Amino acid sequence: MNLRVTVPASTANLGPGFDVLGMALGLHDVVEVRVTDAGLKVEVIDAGAGGVADVPTDETHLVVRALRRACDHLGFSPPGLHLRCHNAIPHARGLGSSAAAVVSGVAAGYALAGRELDDEALQLAAGFEGHADNAAASLLGGLVIAWQDGGRFGAERLDPHPDLKPVLAVPAQRSSTDATRGLLPEHVPHADAAFNAGRAALAVRALTSRPELLLTATEDRLHQSYRAPAYPASARLVAQLREHGVAAAISGAGPTVLALTTTGILPAAVDVDSFEVIALPVDAAGVQVAVA
The missing domain is CATH 3.30.230.10 (Ribosomal Protein S5; domain 2)
Structure with a gap:
């Protein structure tokens, strides 16, 4: 066979x-x-x-x-x-x-x-x-x-919303899931946990039917800031994209940056020189x- x-x-x-x-x-x-x-x-x-x-x-x-x-x-x-x-x-x-x-x-x-x-x-x-x-x-x-x-x-x-057009910014840097998971604290403030619970619920709504809510829905206080020292360039790109109104986050354990767009393109003002930018369905x- x-x-x-x-x-x-x-x-x-x-x-x-x-x-x-x-x-x-x-x-x-x-x-x-x-x-x-x-x-x-x-x-x-x-x-x-x-x-x-x-x-x-x-x-x-x-x-x-x-x-x-x-x-x-x-x-x-x-x-x-x-x-x-x-x-x-x-x-x-x-x-x-x-x-x-x-x-x-x-x-x-x-x-x-x-x-x-x-x-x-x-x-x-x-x-x-x-x-x-x-x-x-x-x-x-x-x-x-x-x-x-x-x-x-x-x-x-x-089913994600049909207008959703993910764009990836992939750096040359590699990252270990085990290493970046080791940067996470054993305990987080209750307020941060509650914040993420609400944003995760909102993310489901935004990803499936209300993409205009994605910028707010992709906010995180649980893991990305703790892992940022492992990939500072990726963390900076996430911040820049969000400042330009793009719902951006670290993809998984990183260091790839995920931009959840409805256009399939990133703002020209954002510096992606050290990344390979790939639009994917x-x-x-x-x-x-x-x-x-």
């Missing part, structure tokens, strides 16, 4: 929705999977601007690990595998490259076992990182609200598997 798995990038948090809000983006990794007689072969065609050298090509490859876990869960054991990974999602930039790899592996495992994706696919994918925002977005597409309850993950998919479909 030959499979072609196409999985979208994702952006998480969207300002105030820390570990809760995620959205799929029209930038895709593609994994070709072929069942062979024995053994494992992994080819990495490129590494999403991360450099091929730092991507493993053995059983530790993230797609392979996720595929194996899905197959084990489903009681299926392929005799051998050949993977070709075409990576377009930049690594370590806050665009869900790890979640996309995991989702592609889980989806491939389900397809090889002859099973449709189900709620357990989300449990498997989200379990790799311990939260479901990026994984659910890559799995389901569109806008997602994610949560965890009693050790299980949940996600609700919503929202991916509505989520992960797709084609059988060759």
Whole structure:
């Protein structure tokens, strides 16, 4: 059996929705999977601007690990595998490259076992990182609200407003999710927590039906200011964009900047010289598997 798995990038948090809000983006990794007689072969065609050298090509490859876990869960054991990974999602930039790899592996495992994706696919994918925002977005597409309850993950998919046109400003700098999460305090003021709860609720309304509210709805007091020392140029760009009326936030753990626009362009007065600016549509479909 030959499979072609196409999985979208994702952006998480969207300002105030820390570990809760995620959205799929029209930038895709593609994994070709072929069942062979024995053994494992992994080819990495490129590494999403991360450099091929730092991507493993053995059983530790993230797609392979996720595929194996899905197959084990489903009681299926392929005799051998050949993977070709075409990576377009930049690594370590806050665009869900790890979640996309995991989702592609889980989806491939389900397809090889002859099973449709189900709620357990989300449990498997989200379990790799311990939260479901990026994984659910890559799995389901569109806008997602994610949560965890009693050790299980949940996600609700919503359709973003059709006028929403995300623009990314991607720096050359890379960032570690673990490192930036380590900058967050164990406790935050009650007033800040209440502020973010209100803004996260408003963000859902703004993203789905009232985009004119996005500037207010993307305000955050929970995580971005604490992480700013890790990527000062990105933090400055967020501030500049917001001063020009653009709803901007750090994408996931950073350092990519997400601008939620209705025009698909950034103000000319904003300095983006050290960033690659990319306008992307929202991916509505989520992960797709084609059988060759």
